[in-house]
Amino acid sequence: MADEEKADNSHFVAESGWGHDLFGSGDNYKENTILSEFGWNIPAESSGGVCGCDGGFLDLSRIQSDLAPDDYASSVPDRSDDVTMSRSGVEKIEVEEKVSTASVSVSIPSVSSSSSEDKPEKSTASAVSSAANLPMDTASKTKKKGQKRIRQPRFAFVTKSEVDHLEDGYRWRKYGQKAVKNSPFPRSYYRCTNSKCMVKKRVERSSEDPSVVITTYEGQHCHHSIGFPRNGETTATVFARHLIMNSNTNTSPTNPPPLLYDSTRSSLSSSHPQQIHNLKSHYKEDQEHHVQVINGEGLLGDIVPPRMRNNG
DNA sequence: CGACTTTGACCGGCGC
DNA sequence: GCGCCGGTCAAAGTCG
Numbered sequence: 001m002a003d004e005e006k007a008d009n010s011h012f013v014a015e016s017g018w019g020h021d022l023f024g025s026g027d028n029y030k031e032n033t034i035l036s037e038f039g040w041n042i043p044a045e046s047s048g049g050v051c052g053c054d055g056g057f058l059d060l061s062r063i064q065s066d067l068a069p070d071d072y073a074s075s076v077p078d079r080s081d082d083v084t085m086s087r088s089g090v091e092k093i094e095v096e097e098k099v100s101t102a103s104v105s106v107s108i109p110s111v112s113s114s115s116s117e118d119k120p121e122k123s124t125a126s127a128v129s130s131a132a133n134l135p136m137d138t139a140s141k142t143k144k145k146g147q148k149r150i151r152q153p154r155f156a157f158v159t160k161s162e163v164d165h166l167e168d169g170y171r172w173r174k175y176g177q178k179a180v181k182n183s184p185f186p187r188s189y190y191r192c193t194n195s196k197c198m199v200k201k202r203v204e205r206s207s208e209d210p211s212v213v214i215t216t217y218e219g220q221h222c223h224h225s226i227g228f229p230r231n232g233e234t235t236a237t238v239f240a241r242h243l244i245m246n247s248n249t250n251t252s253p254t255n256p257p258p259l260l261y262d263s264t265r266s267s268l269s270s271s272h273p274q275q276i277h278n279l280k281s282h283y284k285e286d287q288e289h290h291v292q293v294i295n296g297e298g299l300l301g302d303i304v305p306p307r308m309r310n311n312g
Numbered sequence: 313c314g315a316c317t318t319t320g321a322c323c324g325g326c327g328c
Numbered sequence: 329g330c331g332c333c334g335g336t337c338a339a340a341g342t343c344g
Contacts, residue, residue, distance in 0.1 A: 174317055176336060189335070193315085202335090 156216040164188065164203050164213055170221065172201065183207035197222050 165172070165188070172190035180187045185205035192199040199219035206212035 173315080175338090177318075178334065178336095181333065187334085 154216055154218045156214055159213045159215065160211050161213045162211070164205060165190070170194075170199075180204055180207070185210070192219075192221060194221070194223050 171193040173193050174188055175191050176189035177186050178189070183204070184207060187202055187204035190201045190203065197219075199217065199221050201215060201217045203213060203215050206214060
């Protein structure tokens with residue numbers, strides 16, 4: 001837990017359906033959510049919100065109920081959460097607006113019918129055939145890679161922490177590490193140790209603000225956490241609750257509590273409006289940092305779907 | 313000895 | 329078509 005205690009300033013950035021974990025699910029989400037637990041009031045219109053990001057608050061519970069993981073994966077444009085795509089998409093972002101409002105952002109991806117993952121895998125046949133020309137071990141590897149890779153919904157936490165790998169109640173196995181372009185810090189890839197659980201997460205440290213750790217989750221746990229045995233908790237729930245508790249119990253000018261950011265309105269949501277004002281005035285520089293970091297690293301592409309970026 | 317990390321190679325998508 | 333880059337694999341190494 002020492003790791004978690006070092007996280008002193010956490011921000012939640014949800015991408016896609018996973019955000020619901022923060023807010024509970026089903027009809028009781030208002031009563032049961034973490035946010036309400038801590039006195040955060042989501043406007044009533046949120047219950048009729050739009051996951052397509054056309055306006056209004058985000059109906060996270062609805063997304064969960066309407067979109068099973070598989071359905072979601074097939075309905076969300078693959079490129080909406082693809083880093084590669086974000087390299088171009090980032091340029092379209094109205095950074096100033098983000099700067100003025102968000103140190104915390106919660107976003108839901110646009111949902112459309114197109115997905116590159118659903119498109120016929122044009123490379124499947126070629127991959128298999130080409131594998132025949134490769135050494136045995138490589139060929140078998142290629143065969144696996146020839147399968148469709150289903151992208152799961154993602155969300156990211158932006159956290160100020162001394163440690164890269166924040167304890168979130170689940171066990172993770174590191175399966176890769178890559179150098180990140182324009183960053184001295186590598187990006188680490190983790191997979192849930194539960195063999196039946198396909199959840200992944202990646203952790204990278206901001207190049208511009210080394211104190212900032214960006215943790216991106218992908219997928220949804222099919223089992224309970226080990227450290228936080230509440231029924232039905234998922235990574236998002238556990239992690240977010242911890243982060244919220246952490247910052248709420250240690251709120252200070254340098255440690256603002258997380259806020260709900262409605263990217264469709266470019267506004268912050270909080271039970272204490274003055275808090276927003278104070279945070280904006282006190283932490284504008286810090287917020288700029290976050291935005292720039294996300295923007296510069298291209299991670300925003302993982303966090304904010306293209307449609308949302310365009311709509312502001 | 314099992315679980316986990318490290319690390320180089322590989323794959324696929326995308327921009328030029 | 330080529331190169332870049334993010335993401336993944338899996339063998340080898342490390343740890344408890």
